[in-house]
Amino acid sequence: MKLIDMYARLKSDIHYIEKELEAQIRNEHRMLNDASLHLLKAGGKRIRPVFVLLAAEFGDYDMERLKYVAVPLELIHMATLVHDDVIDDAETRRGKLTVKSKWDNRIAMYTGDYIFAKALHMVTELEEVEIHQILSKAIVEMCIGEMEQIRLFFHTEQSIYDYLLRIRRKTALLIAISCQLGAIAAGAPRDTVRRMYRFGYNVGMAFQIRDDVLDLCGTEKEIGKPPGSDIRQGNITLPVLYALQDEAVRPQLLEEIARIQSNPDQREITAFLNLLNQTDGVERAEALSSRYIQKAISALDPLPARKAKKNLIDIAYFVGNRSH
Amino acid sequence: MKLIDMYARLKSDIHYIEKELEAQIRNEHRMLNDASLHLLKAGGKRIRPVFVLLAAEFGDYDMERLKYVAVPLELIHMATLVHDDVIDDAETRRGKLTVKSKWDNRIAMYTGDYIFAKALHMVTELEEVEIHQILSKAIVEMCIGEMEQIRLFFHTEQSIYDYLLRIRRKTALLIAISCQLGAIAAGAPRDTVRRMYRFGYNVGMAFQIRDDVLDLCGTEKEIGKPPGSDIRQGNITLPVLYALQDEAVRPQLLEEIARIQSNPDQREITAFLNLLNQTDGVERAEALSSRYIQKAISALDPLPARKAKKNLIDIAYFVGNRSH
Numbered sequence: 111m112k113l114i115d116m117y118a119r120l121k122s123d124i125h126y127i128e129k130e131l132e133a134q135i136r137n138e139h140r141m142l143n144d145a146s147l148h149l150l151k152a153g154g155k156r157i158r159p160v161f162v163l164l165a166a167e168f169g170d171y172d173m174e175r176l177k178y179v180a181v182p183l184e185l186i187h188m189a190t191l192v193h194d195d196v197i198d199d200a201e202t203r204r205g206k207l208t209v210k211s212k213w214d215n216r217i218a219m220y221t222g223d224y225i226f227a228k229a230l231h232m233v234t235e236l237e238e239v240e241i242h243q244i245l246s247k248a249i250v251e252m253c254i255g256e257m258e259q260i261r262l263f264f265h266t267e268q269s270i271y272d273y274l275l276r277i278r279r280k281t282a283l284l285i286a287i288s289c290q291l292g293a294i295a296a297g298a299p300r301d302t303v304r305r306m307y308r309f310g311y312n313v314g315m316a317f318q319i320r321d322d323v324l325d326l327c328g329t330e331k332e333i334g335k336p337p338g339s340d341i342r343q344g345n346i347t348l349p350v351l352y353a354l355q356d357e358a359v360r361p362q363l364l365e366e367i368a369r370i371q372s373n374p375d376q377r378e379i380t381a382f383l384n385l386l387n388q389t390d391g392v393e394r395a396e397a398l399s400s401r402y403i404q405k406a407i408s409a410l411d412p413l414p415a416r417k418a419k420k421n422l423i424d425i426a427y428f429v430g431n432r433s434h
Numbered sequence: 435m436k437l438i439d440m441y442a443r444l445k446s447d448i449h450y451i452e453k454e455l456e457a458q459i460r461n462e463h464r465m466l467n468d469a470s471l472h473l474l475k476a477g478g479k480r481i482r483p484v485f486v487l488l489a490a491e492f493g494d495y496d497m498e499r500l501k502y503v504a505v506p507l508e509l510i511h512m513a514t515l516v517h518d519d520v521i522d523d524a525e526t527r528r529g530k531l532t533v534k535s536k537w538d539n540r541i542a543m544y545t546g547d548y549i550f551a552k553a554l555h556m557v558t559e560l561e562e563v564e565i566h567q568i569l570s571k572a573i574v575e576m577c578i579g580e581m582e583q584i585r586l587f588f589h590t591e592q593s594i595y596d597y598l599l600r601i602r603r604k605t606a607l608l609i610a611i612s613c614q615l616g617a618i619a620a621g622a623p624r625d626t627v628r629r630m631y632r633f634g635y636n637v638g639m640a641f642q643i644r645d646d647v648l649d650l651c652g653t654e655k656e657i658g659k660p661p662g663s664d665i666r667q668g669n670i671t672l673p674v675l676y677a678l679q680d681e682a683v684r685p686q687l688l689e690e691i692a693r694i695q696s697n698p699d700q701r702e703i704t705a706f707l708n709l710l711n712q713t714d715g716v717e718r719a720e721a722l723s724s725r726y727i728q729k730a731i732s733a734l735d736p737l738p739a740r741k742a743k744k745n746l747i748d749i750a751y752f753v754g755n756r757s758h
Contacts, residue, residue: 217584220577226547226550226551231567234566239561243555253551260541
């Protein structure tokens with residue numbers, strides 16, 4: 111896999127970022143609950159810092175500056191994961207909110223707040239106000255995305271545009287600004303900065319669509335959770351919206367969704383998934399994802415042929431085809 | 435009441451801040467739940483913006499700049515209120531977490547995140563990076579304060595220092611930086627900036643101690659909730675810590691607290707409050723609050739005799755004596 115070469119090439123810098131991340135989180139570790147340390151230790155691909163580093167190769171690459179965007183971007187991603195887990199956790203305890211779980215939830219909420227604030231505080235070490243603005247604006251948009259997602263739970267009448275706007279805010283924006291801020295922090299030319307944003311935005315859109323497809327088509331082993339978890343919580347994703355456009359299946363599909371809303375058992379989910387597979391919803395979603403990948407790669411066309419360019423293209427293709 | 439004169443004097447500027455606050459919150463109003471709009475409409479004293487404006491009178495008073503600190507500071511205060519309500523609300527539903535209340539809670543959480551991010555984004559309109567740093571650092575500290583409060587729930591062995599550090603983070607810091615940032619944004623001399631911080635810090639400490647005293651001694655009518663709500667949720671405040679130092683009452687008091695922890699009924703609370711009133715806990719807490727007020731006022735001593743100085747002294751005395 112080509113990505114392994116890229117990670118090998120950037121190894122020492124990624125390691126450096128990793129240490130900085132740990133320092134930011136560990137600072138007040140006795141207050142941070144297992145969840146967030148666990149999150150850090152669990153690793154993950156650190157794709158946002160990687161985008162920062164690769165984008166910066168089109169300007170003056172200086173880790174002492176880059177870390178002040180790479181670390182905050184990963185912290186923001188982690189904070190959103192912590193907040194996504196709040197209350198969900200309580201739910202697994204059969205809807206009963208014990209005093210303990212109530213405290214756990216509140217601790218998780220404040221841990222997320224703390225990580226957000228740490229991220230925004232760290233970026234103020236760079237004097238460019240534009241960078242502070244881009245980062246805080248992105249968080250505003252991400253919050254709106256999360257609220258929109260909840261507002262539209264089980265809303266089968268939402269448009270494809272609603273969906274795209276939502277994943278733009280929820281996912282694509284943070285990846286877009288990772289590329290953009292890497293280029294800005296490295297003092298890359300303005301046209302390169304714009305192209306980096308465009309690349310990241312399109313990769314991010316493809317990434318989320320692919321994620322939503324996998325939630326419907328992946329096996330439990332591939333995706334690490336039972337398929338259909340999006341629809342279970344009411345999140346209507348692109349393949350489902352396409353499937354609902356199929357008039358032959360639509361009435362039945364609406365019934366299945368209504369059934370899941372009132373009783374989200376695995377049996378209902380399976381019936382829903384079987385029905386969905388009779389449509390071209392997944393196929394059309396995959397086609398749109400591929401179009402985003404093509405757009406992402408086109409954005410890089412005029413850039414000089416550096417290693418970073420090749421790595422970005424490899425990442426884009428990987429995102430388009432990943433199965434986990 | 436002298437404070438009325440102060441509010442009358444600043445009326446048009448406070449009104450201007452109010453409009454800006456509304457604009458920030460209303461911007462995406464369809465996603466913001468009733469709770470946060472309700473919070474805005476409920477008003478409140480807007481004491482943080484008032485401190486910004488008064489502190490700015492010791493420099494170049496320019497509302498077009500001041501609003502970029504006054505509004506974010508009030509937004510941060512509002513965001514903390516929204517987050518404080520998360521999950522508490524669910525609890526009133528007898529510990530049952532319905533799908534609806536789960537969504538409400540998550541919306542409230544993201545609304546708080548959104549207001550935080552809006553605040554941090556708005557302040558980036560000012561080019562002074564120092565201001566961004568002070569604000570984001572304060573939020574980091576406030577989050578630690580909230581986590582510490584939860585960690586120390588029902589910990590009767592905590593020290594007075596634990597308590598003071600906690601209310602410093604939870605309350606005093608935001609009031610301190612309101613005064614400090616007002617002075618910085620107005621380009622006041624550095625010594626004035628430091629004095630403003632010290633004034634705000636000491637007023638904030640006195641304010642929180644007074645609040646904690648009222649929770650134990652106020653009537654339901656005065657404080658808008660049944661007395662003893664702090665101890666009910668496990669928050670051990672200064673009068674209780676002082677009372678625990680009274681060896682004659684300590685064993686019984688520990689028993690009462692343990693009883694509240696296992697069964698927080700009003701009967702247990704009343705027994706606890708009666709016992710507390712046999713000690714000098716409240717009296718000693720009030721004495722410490724008065725000392726903070728005196729320190730706050732001393733911090734202003736060398737400053738020129740402006741209207742703002744008189745107003746700040748009036749506010750300090752009001753905070754020291756308020757009964758609601």
